[in-house]
Amino acid sequence: MPGDKNGEFEGLLYPSPIRDHGNIYKPNNKMEDEKMNEKYVTDVHTKEIDLINRDPKHLNDDVVKVDFEEVIAEPEGTHSFDGVWKASFTVFTVSKYWCYRLLSAIFGIPLAIIWGIYFAILTFIHIWAVVPCIKSYMIEIQCISRVYSIFIHTFCDPFCESMGKLFSNIRVTLQKEV
Helix, strand or coil: CCCCHHHHHCCCCCCCCCCCCCCCEECCCCHHHHHHHCCCCCCCCCCCCCEEEEEEECCCCCCCCCCCCHCCCCCCCCCCCHHHHHHHHHHHHHHHHHHHHHHHHHHHHHHHHHHHHHHHHHHCCCCCCHHHHHHHCCCCCCHHHHHHHHHHHHHHHHHHHHHHHHHCCCCCCCCCCC
């Protein structure tokens, strides 16, 4: 095999081709090396979180916005004392704030664990069961699809064409008699 591209593998039955861009596990590609630099790699587990805007995707805009004015309102002509109104506003706002903080302190981390496990299981099932089942089904149904297509083109298409030609010669005219 002199002069062959794989000439140095002359004694082997199945010489492996030489890849221009290096090993598949350690590519010599410059772009791959650049991606591995620290400035390009981001770790989703250690990323900075925004402590100011805690709902950047606006998931709870229409659900949880409950302010004092949206729950308690006094119509014109029926007003309580100003001090009672101010105290009610303060008690409502502060109790809602601290009750939420207490509940989130008690149940936030356990629920975060539960939801993390749930979405991990859901992702696992989707990746390892649902998508392979759908791909398998699509491969298997392809045979039935071909048989069905042949059946339609062989029997139904000529029948529908002949019925169309038959009914295309029918003319309907309307006459109004006085």
